[in-house]
Amino acid sequence: MAGEWEGKSRGGGTGYRIFIYVIRHLGVRAAYALMSLVVIYFIPFSPKGTAAVWRYSRRILGYGLLRSACFVYRNYYSFGQNLVDRAAISGGLQGRYRFKFENEDSLRAFLDKKEGCVIMGAHVGSWEAGAPFFMEYGRELNIVMYDNEHEAIKKVRKSNERLFPGFKVIPVNKDSLGHVFLITEALERGEAVCFQGDRYVNEDRLLGGVLLGHEASFPLGPYLLAAKLGAPVVFYFAMREAPMTYRFIFRQAAPVFGRSAPEKLLSQFTSLLDEILRRHPEQWFNFYDFWNLKQHGREIERKA
Numbered sequence: 001m002a003g004e005w006e007g008k009s010r011g012g013g014t015g016y017r018i019f020i021y022v023i024r025h026l027g028v029r030a031a032y033a034l035m036s037l038v039v040i041y042f043i044p045f046s047p048k049g050t051a052a053v054w055r056y057s058r059r060i061l062g063y064g065l066l067r068s069a070c071f072v073y074r075n076y077y078s079f080g081q082n083l084v085d086r087a088a089i090s091g092g093l094q095g096r097y098r099f100k101f102e103n104e105d106s107l108r109a110f111l112d113k114k115e116g117c118v119i120m121g122a123h124v125g126s127w128e129a130g131a132p133f134f135m136e137y138g139r140e141l142n143i144v145m146y147d148n149e150h151e152a153i154k155k156v157r158k159s160n161e162r163l164f165p166g167f168k169v170i171p172v173n174k175d176s177l178g179h180v181f182l183i184t185e186a187l188e189r190g191e192a193v194c195f196q197g198d199r200y201v202n203e204d205r206l207l208g209g210v211l212l213g214h215e216a217s218f219p220l221g222p223y224l225l226a227a228k229l230g231a232p233v234v235f236y237f238a239m240r241e242a243p244m245t246y247r248f249i250f251r252q253a254a255p256v257f258g259r260s261a262p263e264k265l266l267s268q269f270t271s272l273l274d275e276i277l278r279r280h281p282e283q284w285f286n287f288y289d290f291w292n293l294k295q296h297g298r299e300i301e302r303k304a
Contacts, residue, residue: 016087023088028096028244031088035080042076049287051294059293060212061281071282078282082126082240094132098245107234107250116187118226118233120253122198122273123285125239129246131167134192142186142193144170144179144222146201172201172221180225187231195222197269198286207262209270212277214291218266227261235272239280249276 022031043050053075057068089097101107110117119141121127134141170186170193172179183193200206200219207218226233233253241247251272256264277284289295 016083019084020087020091023084023091023093028084028088028093031084032081035084036077039073039076039080043072046287052287052289055289055291055293056284060214060291074282075284078240079285079287082129082283082285085240085244085246086126086128089129090131096244097129098242099129099133100241100245100247101250102247103250103252104248106252110232110234110252114190116190116231117192118187118222118231119192119194119236120197120222120226120233120269121194121236122196122269124273124276125237125280125283126246127194127196127236127238129238129240130236130248133248140168140186140189140191142168142170142183142191144172144183144193144195146172146199183225184229187229193231197222197266198273198290207266209266211270211274211291216291218270220262223262223265223269227256227265233265235269237273237276239276239283 019031019034022034050072053072054068057063057071057075058065061071063071085097088094131141170179170182186193198218200217200221202219202221205220207220207223209216209218235249235251235253237249239247239249249272253265253268256262256268
């Protein structure tokens with residue numbers, strides 16, 4: 001597929017277990033220190049991911065050679081910090097963190113209605129950091145996840161997320177439409193369905209959009225389903241601002257109608273995502289050629 005993403009999260013079960021052990025017995029800051037060393041290993045031994053981050057830095061952000069070299073390390077380390085925080089918060093240590101909110105009052109009023117809704121995020125920051133906030137409402141969250149997600153990581157997460165029993169996974173397989181019925185049923189029960197609106201595995205069902213001034217492809221499914229089912233949509237991002245500090249950003253999407261409703265919804269999503277990435281470029285965690293820059297570079301070379 002374009003972008004070379006295959007529906008799998010980075011990392012492995014063994015690595016997750018090691019960091020969970022360090023967090024529990026030595027603390028979060030010790031896990032950060034360990035992560036700073038692990039990053040040095042990942043940079044050369046994850047060539048595709050490193051190349052994607054390099055292109056992102058050079059061609060999307062416009063950084064120079066030295067700044068881009070530093071950015072690659074910064075990006076990987078930021079990702080590692082988010083993984084540590086995710087494990088710590090899901091393991092019951094959320095009291096050690098500070099949380100800030102944007103548009104909290106309006107979102108709380110919205111959630112209090114107990115209506116079915118779509119919560120749309122992306123692979124930036126750490127959306128799982130907000131799990132304690134959502135569970136205050138006793139709402140069951142349905143996480144739409146590609147079925148290729150590493151089984152080892154899913155097992156480790158499951159064993160360490162006893163704090164959030166309401167989480168349910170709706171698996172997506174590109175060769176089946178069973179997830180559509182599960183999503184519809186969840187919304188009818190007044191539950192929230194959570195999508196990541198920036199990745200796809202089915203190249204036949206895409207939407208074209210613009211992010212950070214460059215064209216990119218997005219999955220049609222989340223935007224089409226939200227538009228067709230008429231469910232309210234909330235964009236949600238959890239961005240790391242300082243050590244052990246997160247800002248939750250919520251924005252309710254304006255209603256969309258007509259044949260172009262999915263495109264209009266995507267435009268609202270990318271507009272907010274663009275704003276967030278300009279503030280936190282290092283928290284972009286799509287370690288593959290999201291903008292298909294490698295292919296575009298070849299086309300430019302052929303034309304030259």
